[in-house]
Amino acid sequence: MALIDCPDCGRRVSPRAPSCPNCGAPITATGHPADRRLVTPGLLGRLTAVLGAWLVFPWVARLLAFLAGIAMLIVMFTSAR
Template structure:
């Protein structure tokens, strides 16, 4: 992090700042490509939530389908026995 002089008010501003905190002028030393993206953003967090949700829900769905298949099998067995 370096400090540069604001072109508008003359105060020192960090190169990581998007604008001068005193006057609001954009900082010449701050480029959008120089900034790092946050490690956890909405996309990463959303994917993690979906993965954990699927990991918790899928076994219950499989059990429900197996139960319904068992009920259907019993219905077929008892109807065909007549």
């Protein structure tokens, strides 16, 4: 892992350290590319939910239309004499 310079005292510290061990200044690892993730667990969950809804919704709509058709046939045949 590459070390970064402390913004206050300039000493080399780990980007994962919460503060500089020399001066106590808070460390932010914004410039380290390994700490940034493109896909986070929250984003992955949202994408999965959207994809699942996109794939499942047409089947639910077809099932409801099929059940409505069956109910209509039952009403038609029971009311006809």
